[in-house]
Amino acid sequence: MRRRQQPTIVSDEDELSTVAGLLEDETVQTILTETSQEPMAAQTLRERCDASGPTIYRRLEQLxxxxxxxxxxRPDPAEGHHRSVYAPNVRKITITLREGELRLQIERTENMADRFTRLIEDIR
Structure with a gap:
């Protein structure tokens, strides 16, 4: 049984600005929506986003x-090695304005402990 992760509340002005700035970017929006359907390699994202490779990698690093x-x-049998794919770590994003404070709440799909467990299980 998987524990439901508690949402992260972003109230630090710099962090709020960073996340909000990312989310307004059209390439970021496409990356998140496309990968929400299935994990994708950067090359596939480049084609889907109609953006350059450096732009895709820069956005992925920021995300x-x-x-x-x-x-x-993931294993890549056609090439005989492994390849990186990307998947969103976001279940829900909520923006709340209450008592003069803007808050961004991010509900992630998995936390660091879950990722570590998955990594160890994948090694076995």
Whole structure:
């Protein structure tokens, strides 16, 4: 049974600004919506977003820094090695304005402990 993770409340002005800035970016929106259907490689995202490789990798790094997307390694039998795919780490984002304070609440799909457990299980 998987524990439901408690939402993270972002109230620090800089962090709020960073996340809000990311979410207003059209490439970020496409990355999150496309990967919500299935994990995707950066090359596939480049095609779906109609953006350059450096732009895709920069957005992926920004999303990872805010813990909004996770990188997973999958075997690639066609190439004979592994490849990275990306999946959103967001279940729900809520913006609340209450008593003069703007709050961003992010409900993530998995926390660090869950990711570590999954990593160990994948190794076995």
């Amino acid at each position: 990872q820094a805010c813990d909004l997307i996770v990188e997973r390694t």
